[in-house]
Amino acid sequence: MTSVIDISQRITTKGENPLIVFTKSKQSQENSKLERRLQELKFKQELRKDWILFIVRDVVIYSTIILFILAASGYSLFMHIYR
Template identity: 65%
Template sequence: MLLNYIYVGAYNYQQIAENLTCAECKKMDTDKKSVISTINVQSQADAELERKLRELKFKQELRKDWILFIVRDVVIFPAAIAWIFAITGYSLFLLINK
């Protein structure tokens, strides 16, 4: 009879408890408490793993941001400015020598 009430989706707890005997109710309460405590332990472990995963992702994003900063701001922008100066200098040189 307990197997009939495992799926609690459509019923509320009081309707199920009215249909069960007291021994089944006590067993169900004990099972429910053990499931809840197991879920709490698992959720605490999951929360700890989730926190560590967030920290790793943050560190990875930070590294990626630093690499992009170095590549973009330290290498590409100065190279672009040097290229612009070289082109303008060459153009100016050609104009002066004409």
């Protein structure tokens, strides 16, 4: 079994770009905590981005479109009344 480990270590460290092999047993408790924290931060960042897109798209743009339609129809009605 030690020969298999030696061969795998030689394969992963050979060449200009060595392969990096991660296993659960090699990760320390701190690494797993940092990864969990990183995943939480990424999730919060995506959630903020989704909320910003929601506010810009659904609130600002749709409200502007509705106000433009109401203004155009009001102007059209005004022009038809005073003709």
